[in-house]
Amino acid sequence: MQIATMTIDEIRVGIREQKFTAQEVVKALFQRIKKVEPEIGGYITLCEEDALQQAIIVDEKIKAGEKLGKLAGVPVAVKDNICTDGIRTTCASKMLEDFIPPYDATVVKKLKAEDAIIIGKTNMDEFAMGSSNENSAFKIVKNPWDTKRVPGGSSGGSAAVVAAGMAPLSLGSDTGGSIRQPAAFCGVVGLKPTYGLVSRFGLIAFASSLDQIGPLTRTVKDCALSLEVLQGNDPMDGTSVKEVKTKSYLDGLEEGVKGYKIGIPKGFLQKGLNEEIAKAIEDSIEKFKELGAIVEEIDLPITDAELSAYYIISSAEASSNLARFDGVRYGYRTEDFQKLDELMEKTRTEAFGGEVKRRIMLGTYALSSGYYDAYYNKAQKLREKIRQQYQEIFKTYDLIITPTTPSLPFLCGEKVNDPMEMYLGDIYTININLAKLPALSMPCGFSKEGLPIGIQLIGGEYTEDKILKAAFALEEELKLSTIIPEGKEEI
Numbered sequence: 083m084q085i086a087t088m089t090i091d092e093i094r095v096g097i098r099e100q101k102f103t104a105q106e107v108v109k110a111l112f113q114r115i116k117k118v119e120p121e122i123g124g125y126i127t128l129c130e131e132d133a134l135q136q137a138i139i140v141d142e143k144i145k146a147g148e149k150l151g152k153l154a155g156v157p158v159a160v161k162d163n164i165c166t167d168g169i170r171t172t173c174a175s176k177m178l179e180d181f182i183p184p185y186d187a188t189v190v191k192k193l194k195a196e197d198a199i200i201i202g203k204t205n206m207d208e209f210a211m212g213s214s215n216e217n218s219a220f221k222i223v224k225n226p227w228d229t230k231r232v233p234g235g236s237s238g239g240s241a242a243v244v245a246a247g248m249a250p251l252s253l254g255s256d257t258g259g260s261i262r263q264p265a266a267f268c269g270v271v272g273l274k275p276t277y278g279l280v281s282r283f284g285l286i287a288f289a290s291s292l293d294q295i296g297p298l299t300r301t302v303k304d305c306a307l308s309l310e311v312l313q314g315n316d317p318m319d320g321t322s323v324k325e326v327k328t329k330s331y332l333d334g335l336e337e338g339v340k341g342y343k344i345g346i347p348k349g350f351l352q353k354g355l356n357e358e359i360a361k362a363i364e365d366s367i368e369k370f371k372e373l374g375a376i377v378e379e380i381d382l383p384i385t386d387a388e389l390s391a392y393y394i395i396s397s398a399e400a401s402s403n404l405a406r407f408d409g410v411r412y413g414y415r416t417e418d419f420q421k422l423d424e425l426m427e428k429t430r431t432e433a434f435g436g437e438v439k440r441r442i443m444l445g446t447y448a449l450s451s452g453y454y455d456a457y458y459n460k461a462q463k464l465r466e467k468i469r470q471q472y473q474e475i476f477k478t479y480d481l482i483i484t485p486t487t488p489s490l491p492f493l494c495g496e497k498v499n500d501p502m503e504m505y506l507g508d509i510y511t512i513n514i515n516l517a518k519l520p521a522l523s524m525p526c527g528f529s530k531e532g533l534p535i536g537i538q539l540i541g542g543e544y545t546e547d548k549i550l551k552a553a554f555a556l557e558e559e560l561k562l563s564t565i566i567p568e569g570k571e572e573i
């Protein structure tokens with residue numbers, strides 16, 4: 083069984099048709115993980131025994147002829163900021179190093195209800211803050227295409243394990259690009275759904291008005307299938323979609339892009355964009371034209387101002403969300419203290435990493451009464467303007483296309499001491515969260531050095547179906563999605 087390159091679809095069909103058992107899938111996968119993981123560092127926790135138990139249950143269901151869920155026997159890796167009942171959930175932070183949630187996040191419940199198998203929890207930037215995975219309190223993740231380079235972040239573990247053939251499906255979270263940017267750096271498909279389409283219940287919050295959970299997969303079809311399972315209203319999440327907006331994303335996936343109107347922001351080929359990325363995006367745009375799409379330039383400024391708005395809003399929300407980690411209720415507690423305020427101060431000083439502290443300070447500053455209007459309020463106004471701009475464009479256009487990132491995967495250590503440089507890498511992704519829109523990143527080429535390049539397809543609210551159809555059409559043309567890093571093919 084070539085588990086490393088197998089898609090979700092191949093696994094679930096193979097199990098259903100009894101070509102192999104769920105136990106065989108899980109065993110093969112763990113064999114591979116044992117071989118590859120030491121070099122990559124994509125997992126924080128592995129659940130081999132639990133996974134085998136779950137596989138036995140799936141196999142018994144098959145034997146008994148019982149009805150199977152959509153993802154029966156499919157191994158899933160879950161980002162370590164998504165709560166899993168009885169499985170340690172750390173947010174890659176010393177603060178939650180020993181935290182074992184007593185409940186499953188809604189997305190995890192949904193996966194289990196479809197008979198998927200949870201195999202482990204993936205490494206990430208601490209509390210999902212970062213773009214390179216170097217902010218994990220435990221270990222860094224390496225890019226499977228070149229282990230001297232970063233896999234992107236904050237869902238770097240989730241992207242790397244899919245790219246390295248250590249899981250056919252993983253869950254990530256995306257507050258400003260954390261699914262799409264690592265997907266681009268690792269050459270996999272990653273989708274950030276419309277805000278509210280997928281429940282956030284059980285996702286440990288970074289910035290609640292921006293966070294969304296989404297899938298990372300090897301193919302667009304797998305992405306569509308996963309979204310079908312993950313989507314939907316959740317009474318436990320007050321911001322989850324109210325009316326039924328859920329769809330079957332597999333239906334009509336092959337319909338193509340004939341007649342689609344695609345907008346290309348005029349300034350996107352601007353300063354700072356890597357030339358090889360620009361070329362790959364232009365080639366993909368040509369493909370879309372050949373496939374019958376109408377491509378036009380649109381006015382959509384992509385500027386540093388939006389980046390500032392994102393970092394003010396997300397840090398403000400983070401400073402409030404992370405106030406709960408005080409050493410009193412759960413998580414790390416300092417050993418030596420006299421008074422309550424000392425307990426809190428020492429706990430937070432000892433257990434949060436540098437980037438998390440930076441965001442808390444930035445957010446607290448932006449929310450303080452003297453600066454609230456100058457920063458937070460201004461950022462909110464800009465956010466509303468961005469939202470309206472996109473809404474206007476989507477009255478006429480079906481999709482917007484941009485690169486996912488301005489640069490190729492960079493070297494480990496290259497940007498750790500320059501947070502501004504790191505933040506600039508989010509220029510194409512953060513607007514989408516500010517505007518609450520869906521967007522997908524997929525591989526669209528490789529650099530001369532063999533590093534993956536990602537293209538971003540952005541849609542109007544709840545038009546994941548359109549995005550997926552376009553992505554599928556491009557994937558059919560490019561045939562890049564089953565390629566895996568050289569030397570890592572065999573088990």
Ligand code: GLN
Nearest residue numbers: 210212256257258259260
């Ligand atoms: N890189 C961005 C940040 O550091 C995005 C993070 C995310 O999407 N979780 O905030």
